[in-house]
Amino acid sequence: MTPRERFLAALERRPLPGRVPHFELVFYLTMEAFGKVHPSQRTYKQWKQMSETERQLHRDEMAQLYAQTAERFGQDAVMLHPNPSDDDELFRLIDNVNERTGRSVALVMHGDATYGIPDGERMTEFSMRLYEEPDAMKAEAAARVERALKKGERIKAHGGLDGFALCSDYCLNTGPFLRPAMFAEFVAPYLKQLVAGYREQGFYVIKHTDGNIMPILDQLLDANPHALHSLDPQAGVDMAEMVRLAAGKVCLIGNVNCGLLDTGTEEECVESARYALKHGMKAPGYVFSTSNCIYTGMRLSRYELILDVLRKEGVRPDPATVR
Amino acid sequence: MSAEEIFEKLKKSVIGGKRKDVAALCTEGKGAGIAGKDLLTKGLLPGMEEVGRRFRCEEFYIPEVLVAARAMHAGLEILRDELEKQPAAQVGKVVIGTVEGDLHDIGKNLVAMMFTGAGFEVVDLGIDVPANRFVEAAKERGAQAVAMSALLTTTMVNMEKVVAELRKAQFKGKIIIGGAPVTKEFADKIGADLYAADASEGAESLRAAMAAA
Numbered sequence: 001m002t003p004r005e006r007f008l009a010a011l012e013r014r015p016l017p018g019r020v021p022h023f024e025l026v027f028y029l030t031m032e033a034f035g036k037v038h039p040s041q042r043t044y045k046q047w048k049q050m051s052e053t054e055r056q057l058h059r060d061e062m063a064q065l066y067a068q069t070a071e072r073f074g075q076d077a078v079m080l081h082p083n084p085s086d087d088d089e090l091f092r093l094i095d096n097v098n099e100r101t102g103r104s105v106a107l108v109m110h111g112d113a114t115y116g117i118p119d120g121e122r123m124t125e126f127s128m129r130l131y132e133e134p135d136a137m138k139a140e141a142a143a144r145v146e147r148a149l150k151k152g153e154r155i156k157a158h159g160g161l162d163g164f165a166l167c168s169d170y171c172l173n174t175g176p177f178l179r180p181a182m183f184a185e186f187v188a189p190y191l192k193q194l195v196a197g198y199r200e201q202g203f204y205v206i207k208h209t210d211g212n213i214m215p216i217l218d219q220l221l222d223a224n225p226h227a228l229h230s231l232d233p234q235a236g237v238d239m240a241e242m243v244r245l246a247a248g249k250v251c252l253i254g255n256v257n258c259g260l261l262d263t264g265t266e267e268e269c270v271e272s273a274r275y276a277l278k279h280g281m282k283a284p285g286y287v288f289s290t291s292n293c294i295y296t297g298m299r300l301s302r303y304e305l306i307l308d309v310l311r312k313e314g315v316r317p318d319p320a321t322v323r
Numbered sequence: 324m325s326a327e328e329i330f331e332k333l334k335k336s337v338i339g340g341k342r343k344d345v346a347a348l349c350t351e352g353k354g355a356g357i358a359g360k361d362l363l364t365k366g367l368l369p370g371m372e373e374v375g376r377r378f379r380c381e382e383f384y385i386p387e388v389l390v391a392a393r394a395m396h397a398g399l400e401i402l403r404d405e406l407e408k409q410p411a412a413q414v415g416k417v418v419i420g421t422v423e424g425d426l427h428d429i430g431k432n433l434v435a436m437m438f439t440g441a442g443f444e445v446v447d448l449g450i451d452v453p454a455n456r457f458v459e460a461a462k463e464r465g466a467q468a469v470a471m472s473a474l475l476t477t478t479m480v481n482m483e484k485v486v487a488e489l490r491k492a493q494f495k496g497k498i499i500i501g502g503a504p505v506t507k508e509f510a511d512k513i514g515a516d517l518y519a520a521d522a523s524e525g526a527e528s529l530r531a532a533m534a535a536a
Contacts, residue, residue, distance in 0.1 A: 117429065120428030121432075123385075123389060123433075124389045127385070127389040127393075128390055128393060131340060131386075172385075172429075173503050174381075175384075177384065177385055179387070234504075259504060297477035
């Protein structure tokens with residue numbers, strides 16, 4: 001099986017012997033690893049002014065970076081951050097990366113359209129509108145889903161992308177931003193509609209959110225994504241508990257403690273990776289991942305440390321060879 | 324309506340986030356000759372205190388706190404002119420910001436709201452605030468407290484620099500810190516006076532510390 005096939009098998013919760021698949025929402029340390037700025041951190045102000053030759057050099061270099069990241073760190077899927085982000089450049093990027101990997105690595109990109117936690121400046125206005133203009137907020141939520149699914153249609157027509165990561169954050173460490181009843185009113189129906197629409201288009205759907213998801217876990221599962229991502233232990237989300245509650249319904253991705261990768265000891269990092277693996281591997285669908293991403297400022301050596309744990313301990317026996 | 328009835332209705336309207344009702348009640352109270360300070364301390368602030376309590380025990384979620392704070396602001400607008408003539412109505416001035424390198428403002432804004440709700444005048448420096456700006460603002464604005472927030476483990480270390488700069492500048496007020504990765508142990512280690520696990524606790528503990536000072 002190719003890495004892509006293994007990743008998709010995990011999302012479908014099919015039996016998967018061998019090394020547990022691995023995915024990171026973003027690997028930002030491309031400068032340290034490859035001497036190049038991550039594509040999402042670049043600003044191409046003069047993109048349209050460039051000659052086609054120069055544009056193609058940039059496209060090739062970004063595509064190569066995604067392919068290199070997947071290969072070097074054993075990532076079975078990569079998250080694309082098209083830059084520039086118009087359809088034409090997105091399609092070129094999909095084709096370019098697939099060509100370099102021989103379609104052996106799964107490709108996903110952002111695709112959320114639901115209301116997440118607004119930034120601080122918009123938070124009060126957003127909250128006020130929920131109370132004072134509920135119908136308008138719901139109409140807007142529906143329109144956002146419709147726009148996202150229209151884009152999904154265009155991507156489906158082009159082909160080459162495997163799925164979407166829905167990255168609207170719903171929760172803080174203490175719990176959901178919205179009261180669960182309000183989440184049920186303003187978010188859950190649209191999340192469900194979005195996931196169903198993407199599924200109908202043939203895409204896989206990974207729902208990401210930071211924070212303590214437990215009070216809205218039932219609603220997240222009811223939306224029927226292929227996978228839940230982050231499972232943040234800093235917010236009290238426990239992998240053993242998630243396996244017990246959700247492994248029969250969704251693939252589990254994450255739970256290796258990003259905070260520890262920053263501030264913990266090496267032993268604590270290894271222990272966190274071991275804990276996620278130990279329990280995650282009991283789930284029919286499980287992908288090894290940190291509880292957020294490999295973000296700017298993190299030590300590359302810490303990422304390599306947990307990958308070492310994955311290589312050594314994240315291997316399921318092949319039933320054919322076990323007597 | 325008696326003064327007591329207006330205070331009670333103000334409190335309930337703040338808790339329910341009814342900004343139009345709060346504004347109308349403050350207008351009515353002023354018209355009836357009730358002192359602005361009383362409308363603030365017997366109606367608006369008790370309402371926000373209750374909101375803080377409910378938030379602490381997880382009965383209220385953030386949007387409910389925000390709409391309550393907005394309702395209280397609507398009342399404060401009506402009372403502004405009168406209250407500005409009575410500085411004693413405010414419990415103190417606090418400079419707040421997210422530390423250098425950190426662009427997150429959700430927690431910081433929530434804390435600012437709760438400080439306002441607790442009767443503080445808040446000077447919000449925004450995000451990615453270098454140490455010298457905290458020091459300058461505290462000095463220029465005559466603040467009695469400085470509050471710092473950080474979301475990232477990689478940026479919370481900058482709090483230590485701010486504390487050191489404030490101490491070097493002989494800032495005599497309280498320094499309070501918070502944010503997802505921040506702990507009481509960390510606050511003690513860098514020499515902050517107070518640590519708060521959430522926005523509501525921040526407002527409560529700062530008010531208590533100021534009252535005790």
